[in-house]
Amino acid sequence: MTANPWVRPYVLTGGRTRGRTHLLVHTVISGRRYDAAFAERLLPEARALYERAHATSESVAELSAHCGVSLGVTRVLLADLAAGDRIAIAAEGTSPYDRNVLERVIDGLRELA
């Protein structure tokens, strides 16, 4: 979908520019149990994000780009969905300098070369 040019972006979030949790652009979101009736009740933007999160395991930035919802709005809507336990936020709180993780990334990259 693409953003609706007739709706000011933050109308979709009730004027909020920050979500309950601050999601990083690379935080991976995945679905919980898919609830079609719940999806029906969502506004189109939230619904697109909700459905895509269940179809893929993607970062906040990817969901924003693929659903055509601006990043700021995406963050607020995803935080709402997570607060209602509708989607899962992966690996929250992991340090970006976690040595085990970085060493695994280095090993994984070398295999690609």
Add this chain to the structure above:
Amino acid sequence: MVYASSPDPSGRGPSPGVPERRPGRAGPPGPPRAPGPRTSVKIVVAGGFGVGKTTLVEAISEIPPVNTEAWMTQAARTVDPLGDAEGKTTTTVAMDFGRVTLASDLVLYLFGTPGQPRFWPMWDDLCRGASGAVILVDTRRLDVSFAAVNYFENDSDVPFIVAVNLFDGRQTHRLPQIREALRLDADVPLTTCDARDRGSVVQVLTETLAHTLDRTAGRGTGPLTGTAGRRTDPLAAR
């Protein structure tokens, strides 16, 4: 609402190169997947406009670099990347990013910074939670990357390295010259790469993370500040 409409004729939507897997309107979007916990790691690719950031991402990403203008309001007008004086309030921001899946539970994201100076405030957001950064420089236009070097030396805690993108595979200046011209602190690794070449990009990314491991070894991550002098571009006078 335009949710189920056909592709946006205005061209303002997701870039055409992005495979659209639109969630089906009718029926549930496929079977539930294994909810494997996923760890994502982010490396920021910085540098001035046109130094090869997108090329670098493209060389290794498993998805076409996603170019999204989603950062600010979609209602805003697109601004010419090379500058448009009236663009101060109506900006859309292009950011490129790519993805490399390394294991079923581990994915690396590369985020290119918006090169245009007026988007620097967004660098903070982009850099939050990053494991490292690569500043790409082009020796023919060293000055376009000064701002990125300043940013990572003074305004960010993210460990970074500098990579000279060898356009045409030719190294026109020796690294000590470039280090001097950039006023790079001695402890910032400086390397060369070919942003088009996957192996070379892998090398740069592993160096970046190895540097992060060095910088953060055995301690927390204190502020990494620099005392860089004013940068000028002695190479530009060639």
